[in-house]
Amino acid sequence: MAKSIADQVAVVGMGCTQFGEKWDKGxxxxxxxxxxxxxxxxxxxxxxxxxxxxGTLLTSGSGLMVSKTLKTGFIPVTRVENKCASGSEAFRNxxxxxxxxxxxxVLAVGVEKLKDSGFSxxxxxxxxxxGTRPNISAPASFSFLAPAYFEKYGLTREQGKEVMSRIAxxxxxxxxxxxKAQYQKExxxxxxxxxxxxxxPLGVFDCSGVSDGAAAAVIVRTEDAHKYRRNPMxxxxxxxxxxxxxxxxxxxxxxxSIKENNAAATTAYKQAGIKNPQKEISMAEVHDCFTPTxxxxxxxxxxxxxxxxxxxxxxxKFDLDGELPVNPDGGLKSFGHPIGASGLRxxxxxxxxxxxxAEKRQIEDPKFGLxxxxxGRPWExxxxxxxxxxxxx
Amino acid sequence: xxxxTGYGAYIPFSRLSRKVIAEAYGEKGGSGxxxxxxxxxxxxxxxxxxxxDAKADEGDFNVDVVFFASTTPPYKEKQSSAIIRSALxxxxxxxxxxxxxxxxxxxxxxLSAADAVKSGEKSALVTTxxxxxxxxxxxxxxLLGDGAASLLIGSENVLATIEDSKSITVDITDQWRxxxxxxxxxxxxxxxxxxxxNQLVSEAIHELLTSNxxxxxxxxxxxxxxxxxxxxxxxxxxxxxxxxxLMAGHENLIGHCGTAxxxxxxxxxxxxxxxxxxxxxxxxxxxxxxxLFKVTEKIRSYSPRMGFAKQLQSKRDNLPYTTYLKWKNxxxxxxGRRPEIPQPSAPAxxxxxxxxxxxxxxxxxxxxxxxxxKQHVCAECGAIRQMEPYKFTDKKGKVVTxxxxxxxxxxxxPSTFNVIDFEGGGRMICExxxxxxxxLAVGMEVEMTFRHLYEAGSLHNYTWKVRPKR
Numbered sequence: 001m002a003k004s005i006a007d008q009v010a011v012v013g014m015g016c017t018q019f020g021e022k023w024d025k026g027x028x029x030x031x032x033x034x035x036x037x038x039x040x041x042x043x044x045x046x047x048x049x050x051x052x053x054x055g056t057l058l059t060s061g062s063g064l065m066v067s068k069t070l071k072t073g074f075i076p077v078t079r080v081e082n083k084c085a086s087g088s089e090a091f092r093n094x095x096x097x098x099x100x101x102x103x104x105x106v107l108a109v110g111v112e113k114l115k116d117s118g119f120s121x122x123x124x125x126x127x128x129x130x131g132t133r134p135n136i137s138a139p140a141s142f143s144f145l146a147p148a149y150f151e152k153y154g155l156t157r158e159q160g161k162e163v164m165s166r167i168a169x170x171x172x173x174x175x176x177x178x179x180k181a182q183y184q185k186e187x188x189x190x191x192x193x194x195x196x197x198x199x200x201p202l203g204v205f206d207c208s209g210v211s212d213g214a215a216a217a218v219i220v221r222t223e224d225a226h227k228y229r230r231n232p233m234x235x236x237x238x239x240x241x242x243x244x245x246x247x248x249x250x251x252x253x254x255x256x257s258i259k260e261n262n263a264a265a266t267t268a269y270k271q272a273g274i275k276n277p278q279k280e281i282s283m284a285e286v287h288d289c290f291t292p293t294x295x296x297x298x299x300x301x302x303x304x305x306x307x308x309x310x311x312x313x314x315x316x317k318f319d320l321d322g323e324l325p326v327n328p329d330g331g332l333k334s335f336g337h338p339i340g341a342s343g344l345r346x347x348x349x350x351x352x353x354x355x356x357x358a359e360k361r362q363i364e365d366p367k368f369g370l371x372x373x374x375x376g377r378p379w380e381x382x383x384x385x386x387x388x389x390x391x392x393x
Numbered sequence: 394x395x396x397x398t399g400y401g402a403y404i405p406f407s408r409l410s411r412k413v414i415a416e417a418y419g420e421k422g423g424s425g426x427x428x429x430x431x432x433x434x435x436x437x438x439x440x441x442x443x444x445x446d447a448k449a450d451e452g453d454f455n456v457d458v459v460f461f462a463s464t465t466p467p468y469k470e471k472q473s474s475a476i477i478r479s480a481l482x483x484x485x486x487x488x489x490x491x492x493x494x495x496x497x498x499x500x501x502x503x504l505s506a507a508d509a510v511k512s513g514e515k516s517a518l519v520t521t522x523x524x525x526x527x528x529x530x531x532x533x534x535x536l537l538g539d540g541a542a543s544l545l546i547g548s549e550n551v552l553a554t555i556e557d558s559k560s561i562t563v564d565i566t567d568q569w570r571x572x573x574x575x576x577x578x579x580x581x582x583x584x585x586x587x588x589x590x591n592q593l594v595s596e597a598i599h600e601l602l603t604s605n606x607x608x609x610x611x612x613x614x615x616x617x618x619x620x621x622x623x624x625x626x627x628x629x630x631x632x633x634x635x636x637x638x639l640m641a642g643h644e645n646l647i648g649h650c651g652t653a654x655x656x657x658x659x660x661x662x663x664x665x666x667x668x669x670x671x672x673x674x675x676x677x678x679x680x681x682x683x684x685l686f687k688v689t690e691k692i693r694s695y696s697p698r699m700g701f702a703k704q705l706q707s708k709r710d711n712l713p714y715t716t717y718l719k720w721k722n723x724x725x726x727x728x729g730r731r732p733e734i735p736q737p738s739a740p741a742x743x744x745x746x747x748x749x750x751x752x753x754x755x756x757x758x759x760x761x762x763x764x765x766x767k768q769h770v771c772a773e774c775g776a777i778r779q780m781e782p783y784k785f786t787d788k789k790g791k792v793v794t795x796x797x798x799x800x801x802x803x804x805x806x807p808s809t810f811n812v813i814d815f816e817g818g819g820r821m822i823c824e825x826x827x828x829x830x831x832x833l834a835v836g837m838e839v840e841m842t843f844r845h846l847y848e849a850g851s852l853h854n855y856t857w858k859v860r861p862k863r
Contacts, residue, residue, distance in 0.1 A: 129741035140798035200797040
């Protein structure tokens with residue numbers, strides 16, 4: 001197993017744009033907005049950077065997008081792509097680079113400009129040269145989780161709809177408290193449950209927002225962190241599990257859990273020394289691309305026992321004032337999902353919560369935060385997990 | 394003696410009522426319905442389905458010669474029967490021919506298949522299919538249907554021997570489609586019927602009966618493929634056949650299925666035939682082929698997988714007229730806000746032929762776990778490159794989970810996608826077609842069906858999907 005770099009690196013500055021349909025902003029604008037906020041927050045200038053990791057799915061090819069925008073000179077910019085976990089992947093690589101001692105100050109930045117394409121939803125980016133693969137949309141892919149979960153745990157379609165809607169309701173409610181979220185309005189349960197279908201049984205409100213946005217983080221070694229600020233965020237665990245595609249080809253996969261999530265969680269908890277995630281994790285940002293994804297994630301990450309996630313949802317366990325708040329910033333659902341930016345956006349919320357700057361969303365004295373970022377489809381995906389903390393040790 | 398050793402039919406699941414067509418134009422009337430190929434079906438894919446229907450038992454399915462007969466093949470240049478060979482997983486060293494451009498293509502192919510067997514080939518397949526279009530609101534639109542039939546020809550286990558045939562060939566411009574025409578064109582109907590159909594079919598049948606020393610009363614059933622049922626009835630009576638002898642037409646059930654019309658009538662006829670029956674089948678198109686069949690004892694022990702009568706009953710009969718127009722590309726619709734489908738890569742299509750057309754995945758020889766698509770490393774036991782081809786198309790499957798996708802652009806939204814687990818192992822994520830919406834459930838049984846995925850950059854792409862067991 002990979003060695004833990006727990007407490008070796010710290011985040012000393014972060015930035016995040018408001019997410020949404022930004023017709024008047026290009027990727028350069030958003031990269032600059034997020035980076036400048038992060039620089040100001042860390043008290044540095046772009047000249048202080050030794051290297052940059054840049055995550056995007058579709059917005060550009062190489063890292064030149066960032067170096068040209070920021071005019072960073074001749075330092076390395078590495079573009080990484082790992083589907084919807086691209087922002088987290090940029091962060092992970094940046095952290096390891098700093099931990100290695102090769103660089104002192106690095107920037108991880110993620111961006112996505114989705115609303116220039118004119119498409120609803122995302123285009124399929126996997127190679128399919130002979131064009132015979134079923135053209136299943138992202139919501140339809142995740143919708144597979146719903147009937148399988150309902151069937152296994154004996155939920156009627158109506159009960160299932162209520163559970164999914166409850167997740168959307170929570171995330172919209174949290175988003176309504178967040179000035180940077182794409183959607184800042186509460187939505188009534190009734191409206192969520194009766195919304196037009198996107199991929200049966202998922203309605204419009206079961207799907208995350210398609211949006212533009214960017215987020216960035218300045219990372220240094222822990223020993224240097226206090227040069228930049230008194231309240232940095234420490235990285236406790238970082239992992240990404242790339243799946244084998246097992247779910248598409250093997251009958252043992254039953255579409256009620258995502259193996260990659262399990263694998264990533266096991267590794268991350270070990271790295272951070274977490275024994276009981278339900279008790280020890282104070283808050284989590286998870287990849288709620290669609291409501292059944294969040295439901296399955298509760299169980300995959302050990303926030304709920306198997307088959308209990310739906311009851312915990314209805315009991316409010318994951319609400320902002322619940323036992324384990326999930327997606328306090330509104331999640332992909334309500335904050336929006338500009339692919340390459342999302343993983344860093346999740347960390348941004350953790351960072352603000354630890355510093356007591358989450359305003360109406362503030363969770364009382366959080367100790368450990370978890371971010372979970374998923375790329376791909378339930379049967380073949382990459383699952384990223386980070387655990388971050390307010391204090392060393 | 395050479396003859397028919399097997400037969401099959403394919404009637405598309407969807408039917409369009411003629412009343413619905415009339416109502417779309419604010420008109421009254423219209424009787425019966427016509428079979429309509431789904432948006433992901435064409436003559437080629439239906440010909441594959443009809444051939445599969447002729448496969449009566451579990452054993453190997455192979456022939457030495459393949460004929461595909463159709464006036465609506467997907468390409469002007471590129472052999473459909475080669476695609477059909479791959480889809481049916483026939484051996485490579487066979488002769489394949491496309492016969493086209495005439496409603497007599499099917500009888501021409503059948504006689505050539507019989508010649509091939511007579512000259513030493515063991516077995517031949519004639520699979521025939523048509524999807525002709527009439528212009529909107531016209532008589533042809535109401536008349537023409539989509540359907541396919543297949544006949545296996547051989548000299549052993551013959552169900553009906555081919556006793557004799559007579560052909561007449563005369564050029565007559567009664568109906569046609571030029572290379573630029575999407576829709577069927579015709580001269581005045583009476584000209585074609587009186588100068589063409591009545592005379593040329595009569596001539597062929599007359600010659601056939603005379604040279605075999607037969608009278609009309611000796612014939613059990615006569616098939617008089619031709620323009621409309623009322624002309625068939627009139628001609629039968631003129632020739633001296635009784636109403637019972639004339640094989641009742643399919644016009645009100647599925648419409649006029651072009652070159653597949655006569656073979657479909659023959660399949661229907663054979664399903665009800667008894668040993669000793671004499672059947673005359675006459676086709677029409679720039680002349681006529683009249684063929685005499687004699688039914689053998691073997692007819693009692695043969696049945697196709699499903700056949701004509703059962704497929705007739707298995708249907709969706711509420712097709713809206715506008716959906717029909719969309720499926721036939723006759724209604725320009727607003728493009729969905731989704732990326733356009735790119736032209737498939739020819740080298741990739743070639744590399745993946747066995748998988749995409751033949752429906753093969755792989756099976757691990759170390760632990761016997763089957764996979765679709767083909768894998769290099771076993772997900773079960775980790776063995777590297779210990780895989781053999783494994784065929785999925787003849788396996789039954791069950792739905793693990795499903796969704797109906799309203800975002801995916803489709804001429805028949807929503808597209809329903811499924812995770813299917815197969816008997817004997819293996820899983821596939823694929824589209825479901827020809828289902829009733831309230832039928833969808835975890836655990837439902839499905840079978841595989843060969844489909845035309847789409848046309849992009851003038852290339853046609855085919856592969857397998859699933860449908861509920863018909």
